[in-house]
Amino acid sequence: MSTTVPLRDRLWVSAAILCVMQWLCLRICHVPLAQPWETLLPGLGIFGAAFLLSWGAELAQLEIPESLALAFLALMAVLPEYAVDIYLAWTAAHDPSYTAFAAANMTGGNRLLIGLGWPVVLLCYWLKTRRKEITLDKGQRIELATLVVATAYAFFIPLKRTLSLIDTVLLVGLFAIYLIRSSQAHHVEPELEGPPRHLARLPRAWRRLVTVALFLIPGLTIFLAAEPFAEGLLDSARGLGIEEFLLIQWLAPLASESPEFVVAALFALRGNARAGLGTLISSKVNQWTLLIGMLPLAYAISGGHVVPMPLDGRQAEEILLTAAQSLLAVVILANLGFGIWEGLLLASLFSMQLLIPDPRVRIGFSILYVVLAAAYLGNKAYRRSMRELLKGFWTSAL
Secondary structure, three states, X not given: OOOOOOHHHHHHHHHHHHHHHXXXXXXXXXXXXXXXXXXXXXXXXXXXXXXXXXXXXXXXXXXXXXXXXXXXXXXXXXXXXHHHHHHXXXXXXXXXXXXXXXXXXXXXXXXXXXXXXXXXHHHHHHHHHOOOEEEOOHHHHHHHHHHHHHHHXXXXXXXXXXXXXXXXXXXXXHHHHHHHHHHOOOOOOOOOOOHHHHHOOOOXXXXXXXXHHHHHHHHHHHHHHHHHHHHHHHHHHHOOOOOHHHHHHHHHXXXXXXXXXXXXXXXXXXXXXXXXXXXXXXXXXXXXHHHHHHHHHHHHHHHOOOOOEEOOHHHHHHHHHHHHHHHHHHHHHOOOEEEHHHHHHHHHHHHHHHHOOOHHXXXXXXXXXXXXXXXXXXXXXXXXXXXXXXXXXXXXXX
16 A cells, blocks of 8 residues: 555645644734734634544544544534634623524524535535435434434423523533434444545554544634634624624624534535535534533523523524424434435525515424425325434433
8 A cells, every 4th residue: 555645635734734823823922913814814724624623533433433523523613603602692691682692693503504504515415426315324313313302392492482501401411412322333444535544544542643633723723713703704794784683693603614514515525425414413413402502501600690591582583493494404314315305495495594584484484394394204204214213312311
């Protein structure tokens, strides 16, 4: 086997490291930046970190089950979203206007993952292979089952119009069960390509050290780049006179979700669409359990007293719409297949929400998502797949 590293792979690794290091150096040295560099340079840091994370996740599969590796990848990739949303919830304890922004950021990020991220992965896979369907592995039922339970619980949140520490306990506990089940998944040796294939040849101790570094260094980069990147985008957009709520709901999450989208697209463009889609499903589980659970905790700690985080009518409707979209998405994936027409369905519904921002249509879209999910469940095969998902989850949880 040749040990020569192709020039292309060396260039990819060098470019990713340079993108990361330039931002770490600028941030650590507190170098002041003006627009457009205030947005561009942290954005490059996030972009480079996404490449390093994808390679780290592939290397990690040599040591741990793929499901757990993708779970850690998703957790690291959503650090920008966590940083922005927890900051908003923390500030909301002292400025009630930020409560709406916290809910807007969380719901926007969740809907972007399904409405934009999943179809993009399918598109990249089709461009690479001309195949019109992504088939998931049976081991990925862990993520889907967790998503089913989290989605069912999310429908109760708009009814009580609060996020409380009870939600924290239940949702963080659900995330813990998900991690435990992922760690117990069957371990399959991956077929590595590109830089990870060459890094895998290192002695085991060095390979493990490199794997850890490929999680920690990009994670630090993303964490340090999240706020200036999002704020730079927000400052630029405010100059265009765009509504602040819409900026927080769509522009900020789009910036903070970019690592996940890049990582997933890279997997798909290398022909590994199962891992690409799995990364975004894991990210959805992360945000639909751990992120929501952390918001009332941050709110309570910041305020210095145990009180629920209130949700007004618009925020409750946003969460209802997000839960309804999640329901349709998980029903579609219940049979472990995601085809071109299903990708177009999710993308079309999501696009219509953006084109028709009237708050009055949110309930209508929520009903439409639920009706479509019920239509899928009218198929015996989908009902059987959903029963298997739930049976597997409760069996493992008990």
